[in-house]
Amino acid sequence: MNAWVHRSGRGLSSAAMAMAMCSAFCPRVPRRSFLGATPALHSIPPSSPLRLSARALSSPARASSSASSSPANELPGRIGFLGLGIMGTPMAQNLIKAGCDLTVWNRTKSKCDPLVSLGAQYKSSPEEVATACDVTIAMLADPESAVDVACGKHGAANGMSPGKGYVDVSTVDGATSKLICGHIKGTGALFLEAPVSGSKKPAEDGQLIFLTAGDKALYEMVAPFLDIMGKSKFYLGDVGNGAAMKLVVNMIMGSMMASFSEGLLLSEKVGLDPKVLVEVVSQGAISAPMYSVKGPSMVQSQYPTAFPLKHQQKDMRLALGLAESVSQSTPIAAAANELYKVAKSHGLSDQDFSAVIEALKAKQ
């Protein structure tokens, strides 16, 4: 596996650094030649709009003012965004605030309105978005929706052609990603899978971790945009590796949450204060932001949705399929998956995945 990792410095805008590096090393080219064999995005010169976008990112206030004051011809290539759910909306917002020329689509049209208010254009199908844009990013719920939006009737593939790129940031399995890749590449366009680690708040804060694989050229070309939405990015080689990495990470996360839930309930049953358990855990070797952030509300049986439980169960299911494909034993994840299934059957699909604790309460 050819793994590359790029991490961003904390003090300086990651996009600013990425773009400064690009502008230092790349020759001048016409702006419209965005991808493919023709000159690419990372070749845009130092005086280009990309550098304006990078400067705009140095503070939220500057980002807003730059986005609203930049003339249209100063903006970088046209970016499409498909899927404006919990994750897609803040990711798209960050692109707009950084000064990107964004075109959006969502199955439920009303979710496009806040983005349009910020300056995005709206198109009525994934195909129209892909036709209008140089790079199209998709953030869909699951394998079925990712395939439908990319490859279905009026899907994005119909609008793809040589010189364009498709970046799927949804969490799907490798086989799904390869299927979508085949459709996109069949048009002559480039494909990158780039699922993200990090939830609603990291998406809002531009602190996601991208787990990418596929066309290296597209990875390099969209790196400045990934840096707007995230704090780091890994390039993992062939399509399927990004999906696999994401599923392994989320399999661990799902098991951790199930175990934490057991601990909270056990502590209460033996007369301890679960709030104190959260504090103890937060100070020790098993400390994790997930426990500190979600623990206090779990103690109050509150599960404000950041990562929907239905998506965590989907990821457990897909991770177990991955394990099965290589005969890897994963008994802990399998047991945790059963709890998520129980929680779903109790109507908790759209609650945060920390609501898995309710499945254990139901077993008492």
Ligand SMILES: NC(=O)C1=CN([C@@H]2O[C@H](COP(=O)(O)OP(=O)(O)OC[C@H]3O[C@@H](n4cnc5c(N)ncnc54)[C@H](OP(=O)(O)O)[C@@H]3O)[C@@H](O)[C@H]2O)C=CC1
């Ligand atoms: N939330 C989180 O913390 C994280 C989520 N992820 C992953 O990111 C992806 C999106 O998650 P999130 O934003 O939370 O999910 P949401 O459920 O909030 O959003 C899902 C998006 O997919 C769209 N969609 C669903 N089904 C279809 C369909 N059949 N056709 C077209 N569009 C469809 C929805 O459209 P509509 O608005 O019309 O329903 C919506 O835009 C998932 O793969 C998830 O596993 C990854 C990291 C973190």
Ligand SMILES: O=CC(=O)O
């Ligand atoms: O996929 C969920 C996350 O928090 O990452």
